[in-house]
Amino acid sequence: MMRTAEQSKILSLTALIQRVIVALAFAFLAAGETLHINAFVQNGIDIGLPYSRVLCTAAVIITFISAIGISLGLFFRTLSAAAAVITLFSGFFFFAGSFNKVNVVGTLFALALLAGFIMCGPGKYSLDYRLRKKKERENKRILFR
DSSP states (O other): OOOOOHHHHHHHHHHHHHHHHHHHHHHHEEEEEETTTHHHHHHHTTTTTTTTTHHHHHHHHHHHHHHHHHTSSSHHHHHHHHHHHHHHIIIISSSSOOOHHHHHHHHHHHHHHHHHHHHHOOOSSSHHHHHHHHHHHHHHHHHHH
């Protein structure tokens, strides 16, 4: 039988691995969109997306920033929510014309993972956790002066 401390370490390590894998997927997506930004913007124009150049460029930038933040566990819940919004944006606008199982299932899987991230948090092995602990220590020092 595992003790609670061991379970906590395993769960935190699992959260770290999950964060890195999902962040790699989003980074790969952002890199592909960056390499083909003109085609990505043209796709937005073709489907009638207003302000296509601005929205598509913003989507790529937010996706890349979210991938970095999620992997590091920095501003984790906020960036997970931003990635979920971009995923919904992509799902509604870019997959609208090509409604197939792969697009729908991929979008739903990404949303499910991001929803889990938002609910569960980044885990112990993250920058958010380290910053929160540092802030708690500083607050204790101020209280006991």
